[in-house]
Amino acid sequence: MSETQEKIFERDDKNYLPVFKRYKIVLERGEGPYVYDIDGKKYVDFLAGIAVNVLGHNYAPLVEAITNQAKKLIHVSNLYYTEPQANAAAKLVELSGLDRAFFANSGAEANEGAIKIARKFAKKISEDKTQIITAWDSFHGRTLATLTATGQPKYHKGFEPLPAAFDYVKYNDIADLESKISDKTCAVMLETIQGEGGVYTPTENYFKKVRELCDKHGALLILDEIQCGMGRTGKFFAYENYGIKPDIVTLAKGLAGGVPIGAFVVTEKVAQAFHAGDHGTTFGGNPLACAAANVVLDTIPNEKFLSHVVEVGKYFKEKLFDLQKKYSEQISEVRGEGLILGLQLSNPKISGVEIVNECMKRGAIINCTVGTVLRFVPPLIITTAQVDEVVKILDEVFGN
Numbered sequence: 505m506s507e508t509q510e511k512i513f514e515r516d517d518k519n520y521l522p523v524f525k526r527y528k529i530v531l532e533r534g535e536g537p538y539v540y541d542i543d544g545k546k547y548v549d550f551l552a553g554i555a556v557n558v559l560g561h562n563y564a565p566l567v568e569a570i571t572n573q574a575k576k577l578i579h580v581s582n583l584y585y586t587e588p589q590a591n592a593a594a595k596l597v598e599l600s601g602l603d604r605a606f607f608a609n610s611g612a613e614a615n616e617g618a619i620k621i622a623r624k625f626a627k628k629i630s631e632d633k634t635q636i637i638t639a640w641d642s643f644h645g646r647t648l649a650t651l652t653a654t655g656q657p658k659y660h661k662g663f664e665p666l667p668a669a670f671d672y673v674k675y676n677d678i679a680d681l682e683s684k685i686s687d688k689t690c691a692v693m694l695e696t697i698q699g700e701g702g703v704y705t706p707t708e709n710y711f712k713k714v715r716e717l718c719d720k721h722g723a724l725l726i727l728d729e730i731q732c733g734m735g736r737t738g739k740f741f742a743y744e745n746y747g748i749k750p751d752i753v754t755l756a757k758g759l760a761g762g763v764p765i766g767a768f769v770v771t772e773k774v775a776q777a778f779h780a781g782d783h784g785t786t787f788g789g790n791p792l793a794c795a796a797a798n799v800v801l802d803t804i805p806n807e808k809f810l811s812h813v814v815e816v817g818k819y820f821k822e823k824l825f826d827l828q829k830k831y832s833e834q835i836s837e838v839r840g841e842g843l844i845l846g847l848q849l850s851n852p853k854i855s856g857v858e859i860v861n862e863c864m865k866r867g868a869i870i871n872c873t874v875g876t877v878l879r880f881v882p883p884l885i886i887t888t889a890q891v892d893e894v895v896k897i898l899d900e901v902f903g904n
């Protein structure tokens with residue numbers, strides 16, 4: 505580690521709010537699925553800014569679109585029309601099969617808007633139709649409403665009083681949902697695939713039954729695809745894998761390939777709940793962010809791109825199953841779909857965080873969530889050769 509890195513750690517540790525436990529590297533630049541620290545050390549990046557850099561780093565068409573847009577307009581008020589925003593909204597509407605899109609700056613903000621519009625919609629039906637049901641082990645963001653929606657008590661602690669009328673059910677447990685949903689339910693909000701909670705995928709018919717229960721009780725179905733959307737499962741929206749459509753879908757992370765953005769997309773019926781002045785944003789959907797989103801929206805939803813995700817994902821998952829066979833006393837399960845994959849650790853020789861650290865020393869950036877799940881959300885452009893690089897490193901770390 506260079507003296508410069510040490511100086512940066514020191515300055516940052518002294519001045520930045522210490523809410524992240526940081527790994528001791530200073531990243532400087534990237535190229536495709538690789539990032540480099542300021543000493544020039546190369547890492548294959550299978551975290552991708554937590555499912556953000558879907559097209560990899562320094563992707564030329566994205567850099568060019570951002571550069572060209574910055575020379576024209578970075579920002580104007582949402583009181584005016586811009587072409588990048590009109591285009592991005594039209595693309596999201598077409599891809600989702602829903603009717604209207606709104607742009608925010610982050611995932612939490614997208615979910616916050618989704619919760620607001622759901623509440624407003626349900627109020628028109630009945631004053632007490634306010635309950636919002638989410639899942640245990642979910643993750644929906646860090647604002648007060650979205651951290652309340654997040655079904656993990658550790659995120660709630662110390663922030664009470666929390667917004668009212670949130671209830672939790674077991675993800676992928678239709679009986680639990682059936683016992684809690686009623687005509688007072690405003691919305692059911694779920695990640696189509698749980699990311700932060702440990703990479704949990706639904707069983708085949710779960711979402712069909714969730715959809716039926718929502719329809720029966722006039723509750724809106726909000727799907728949070730902030731992590732699992734944008735082509736990560738091999739479909740642009742993960743819900744396309746399950747033969748259903750939500751009333752509201754939220755996106756963020758990879759939507760603009762690394763430029764901050766969030767979005768929620770709704771049916772016309774839901775859209776009618778909002779009138780001028782009911783919601784807004786200064787930055788959300790500005791021309792710079794939307795120019796970036798348009799590159800992602802022109803690149804990912806095509807057959808060749810998505811079948812690449814499916815193929816590499818399948819290859820990667822097989823390699824993870826091989827690791828599980830080889831280290832069965834340390835790895836109890838392989839989960840996930842496409843390029844959102846997880847390895848469940850059971851009594852590993854070293855902790856999940858230490859495994860991440862050991863991988864980093866050997867030149868691979870991976871992630872550990874909930875302490876015991878290694879999570880892989882690489883750029884969608886990775887090749888099987890890059891999968892091999894990471895698997896070789898994991899093999900060394902588990903075998904040590």
Ligand SMILES: *Cc1c(COP(=O)(O)O)cnc(C)c1O
Nearest residue numbers: 610611612643644645699730731
């Ligand atoms: C990351 C994430 C969020 C929050 O997004 P931010 O941009 O960090 O606010 C919400 N939901 C899911 C499923 C996420 O993965």
